[in-house]
Every structure is written in structure tokens, then in C-alpha cells.
Amino acid sequence: MILFEEVTKIYDDGRTAAAGLSFEVQKGEFFVLIGPSGCGKTTVLKMINRLIEASGGRIGIDGRPIGGYKPNELRWNIGYVLQQIALFPHMTVAENVAVVPELMKKPREEIDKTVDRLLHQVGLDPDVYRSKRPDELSGGQQQRVGVVRALAADPDILLMDEPFSALDPVTREKLQNDLLELQRTIRKTIVFVTHDMREALKLGDRICLMDGGRIVQIGTPDEIVNRPANDFVREFLGGENAGLPLRGARLSLTAAELCEPLEPDSRLAADGAVTIGADTELGDLLWHLAAEERLLVRSGDVVIGLLERERTLKRIARELAEGGEER
Numbered sequence: 461m462i463l464f465e466e467v468t469k470i471y472d473d474g475r476t477a478a479a480g481l482s483f484e485v486q487k488g489e490f491f492v493l494i495g496p497s498g499c500g501k502t503t504v505l506k507m508i509n510r511l512i513e514a515s516g517g518r519i520g521i522d523g524r525p526i527g528g529y530k531p532n533e534l535r536w537n538i539g540y541v542l543q544q545i546a547l548f549p550h551m552t553v554a555e556n557v558a559v560v561p562e563l564m565k566k567p568r569e570e571i572d573k574t575v576d577r578l579l580h581q582v583g584l585d586p587d588v589y590r591s592k593r594p595d596e597l598s599g600g601q602q603q604r605v606g607v608v609r610a611l612a613a614d615p616d617i618l619l620m621d622e623p624f625s626a627l628d629p630v631t632r633e634k635l636q637n638d639l640l641e642l643q644r645t646i647r648k649t650i651v652f653v654t655h656d657m658r659e660a661l662k663l664g665d666r667i668c669l670m671d672g673g674r675i676v677q678i679g680t681p682d683e684i685v686n687r688p689a690n691d692f693v694r695e696f697l698g699g700e701n702a703g704l705p706l707r708g709a710r711l712s713l714t715a716a717e718l719c720e721p722l723e724p725d726s727r728l729a730a731d732g733a734v735t736i737g738a739d740t741e742l743g744d745l746l747w748h749l750a751a752e753e754r755l756l757v758r759s760g761d762v763v764i765g766l767l768e769r770e771r772t773l774k775r776i777a778r779e780l781a782e783g784g785e786e787r
Contacts, residue, residue: 463519478514478673479672481504487649491665491666495670497655507519508521510535553594554572582607603624603627660681662743676692714741718775736748736756745772754768
């Protein structure tokens with residue numbers, strides 16, 4: 461689907477942002493680029509849709525060099541979601557989402573159906589939100605609209621440049637979960653830039669760790685965690701904000717598996733508790749428990765259970781004591 465062959469990018473000031481990069485992103489893959497600030501990951505992203513031109517090497521999509529595509533043909537087939545959402549403030553949600561389909565001269569009825577379908581897929585009721593303007597939305601809602609706008613032309617590829625990094629932790633986790641659920645349905649090829657290893661491990665089918673314009677390691681989350689290529693990878697994984705799942709623990713454990721049913725007499729004790737998704741995995745769950753005594757577990761719009769810190773930690777400890785291997 462996306463092929464880099466010995467791709468370089470050297471800026472006019474002499475800075476090298478990409479030094480002979482070679483890798484392939486498969487169709488339908490969620491591919492995460494991660495690394496310290498200035499490592500070249502955003503440059504790589506922007507070279508895919510030619511917002512930045514490579515200095516050398518070859519970039520291809522579906523077997524064709526990207527230089528062989530007309531600019532509109534290329535970019536209409538590549539959705540782009542930024543950290544700065546950049547919705548048009550004078551337009552409604554529906555008008556923002558419809559921008560590219562209208563440029564493509566798609567029929568009005570088709571555009572309206574697409575807007576409603578996509579809003580529904582990201583949990584925004586079209587009857588409520590299509591007529592709202594961006595300043596009437598929360599940060600998380602604006603970012604959902606940004607994702608919908610990027611998908612409105614039904615592109616094969618979705619580029620996402622740190623789209624959730626400006627959001628609060630709870631909203632960020634909710635959007636991560638929503639994106640994973642959406643990807644199960646739409647199966648786009650996603651290239652996602654982040655500096656947060658927890659986010660990379662949660663979202664990526666494969667992770668590409670970069671430093672100084674070079675690829676340090678590409679692998680699945682399991683390969684990155686359990687078989688780091690060198691000390692740089694180990695140090696990046698071990699950063700104070702990495703929040704990685706415990707090695708040897710059942711990495712498949714989720715909030716839904718660990719929570720207790722929410723009995724009527726426990727609702728009062730749960731008032732004001734932070735809500736997390738049912739598919740929240742162990743690494744993220746431990747960070748929430750470090751900050752909160754009680755957590756409500758939600759599946760869709762329904763609260764299905766309660767996590768209490770002491771009881772949950774004891775259950776995790778039992779899992780570790782019993783061997784901890786994924787079963």
C-alpha cells in the first residue's frame with residue numbers, strides 16, 4: 461500500500477529529517493510512527509501526501525510513485541487529521557464534513573447520507589450535532605468531527621498527526637477506544653504519529669520508532685516491549701511517562717474482565733467516579749487506579765461495573781502469582 465525506499469529529506473538549513481528510510485505499510489494496517497521531538501516522524505507523514513517533498517529515494521502508493529498522481533487525486537485519497545483540528549469556525553459541523561465531497565462534486569443526497577453515517581459512527585447524533593458550529597463543541601467532539609471530515613471522501617489512507625495529544629487523559633482514552641472500534645469497521649490504512657508510547661502500544665498493529673531521522677526499530681507492540689533492538693528503545697520504553705503494561709502480566713486483561721457488577725447499593729459509593737471504557741487494557745488501567753480509588757466501567761453508553769483500587773490490585777496480583785502468561 462505505502463512503500464518507502466531509501467527516502468531522504470534534507471532541509472535547506474542542512475538538517476536531515478529522513479536518512480535513507482525504507483519500510484512498507486500494508487493495506488488496512490494501523491502503523492504508528494513514534495520518537496522524540498525532531499526525530500522526523502511528522503516529516504515522514506507529510507511526505508506521504510506531498511505536503512513535504514522528499515529530497516531523494518522513492519515513495520509509492522499501490523505500486524505507483526506518488527509523483528505520478530495528480531495533487532487532488534492523491535490528497536482526496538488521503539485523509540489528514542491534525543492536533544490543531546482547524547475546523548472552519550463559520551461553518552456548521554455538516555458543512556465542515558462536506559467540504560471535500562463537495563469539491564469532488566458528489567451528489568447532495570450522497571453527501572448528506574455520508575455526513576449522517578460518519579457522525580453516527582463516532583458517537584455524535586446527527587440530529588443534534590450536524591447544525592452546531594465548532595465553538596459549540598468540546599475539544600473531544602471537535603476532534604471527532606476532524607476525523608469524520610478526513611473520512612468523508614472515503615479515502616484509502618488516513619494520516620493522523622498527534623490528534624489526541626491536546627486532550628485531557630479521560631477524553632484522550634475515549635477517543636483512542638473509539639478510533640480502534642471505528643478501525644474495526646472501516647479498515648483504513650492508518651499512519652499515526654505520537655510521542656506517547658502508551659498510545660502507540662495501544663493503537664498500533666506495528667510501531668516504527670525513530671531517532672535522528674533514522675528508523676531504530678519496527679515491530680509489533682509485543683516485539684517492541686519484549687525484544688527491544690537496543691538501549692535507545694529500552695530507554696524510550698522505560699521513560700517515566702511510558703506507562704507500559706507489566707511484563708509477564710496478562711496483557712489481554714481489560715477493565716471489563718476485572719470489574720465487579722455495579723450493585724444498586726454501590727451506586728452511591730460510585731458517585732463522581734471517573735468512567736473508563738470496557739476495553740481499557742492493563743497498562744492504562746493501572747495509571748487510572750493510581751489516581752482514582754474507584755472507576756466506573758462503560759460499554760458503549762451503558763455502565764457495566766465498578767473497579768475498586770484495592771480489590772482490583774489484588775486480582776491483578778493473583779494473575780501474576782498464577783503465572784501471568786496470556787491464555
